[in-house]
Amino acid sequence: MLTKGDKWLVMVLLSIALAGVGLHMYYIAANGQGQTVIITVNGQTVKTFPLRQGYVGEFRLGDDHGYNIIEYSGGRVRVREADCPDQICVNSGWISMSPQQIVCLPYRVVVKVVAGVPADVDDIAR
């Protein structure tokens, strides 16, 4: 049923995808442990905090129309709870390495880990 063209297409697409995944893995490994979490809503940064052992807490985003509860502990961060319909953000689980990110598309929330110390030191004290 499969023509030669089909097999080539599948092989080429899989190779490109594997190369992309490999590049992503390499990028994560090269960047090492991420140190800062940036939370953005609609492209606007709403919260920046450092990610390290012993820094535990949670951050609630949203209002009556929808919420995301972001939890951080032990150098990792996740969306613990949200009332969005697809729950993709919750199912994404914990992230801790640099280019990783969690997206809640319905509420346009992005939680991303970046390398480097947060510029806003006051945010830690708050």
Added chain:
Amino acid sequence: MSKTKRLVLLALLVAMAATLHVIEGWLPVPMPVPGAKLGLANTISLVALVIFGWQDAVYIAITRVLLGSLFGGGLFGPAFIMSMGGALISIIIMTHVHNKRAGIFSLVGVSVAGAVAHNLAQVTMAAVIVYSPGLLWYAPYLVLFAVPTGLFTGLAVNYLFAKAPASYWFNIKNKDLQNK
């Protein structure tokens, strides 16, 4: 094919596509790729493309996404925009592959190309919606998932046309239906 027969067939395809669209949203995908879907509704787009041509496939896709979002929730939300954009772009790519490269690729190849185009379009739209270009890192993982799902849906459509070729749909007589 008479006008009435065409209308009935189109309506049936829309009903099947909308049902698959809704049911697919309920299925938990057992994969570590959040947001990935099987693309079952895409099989109907492919069937419509082969039987009726791309214009009717586009009509069916638009109606399917509208009805599916109405039943499943999230009408005109980000999920709706992504479903619509993904479905239309995948039909454009599938039409091109099916019409211009028919000798090289079978329906399985057409389906794989459509599934990959669907996922790439969706991840690009998602990156624009949340203003986060870093989301494009997710594309290779989605392509890795889209190739097997595209193979699966393409084989399903292949089996359908093996049992009931495109000409069958145009030649259904009233007596055939009465004999069944």
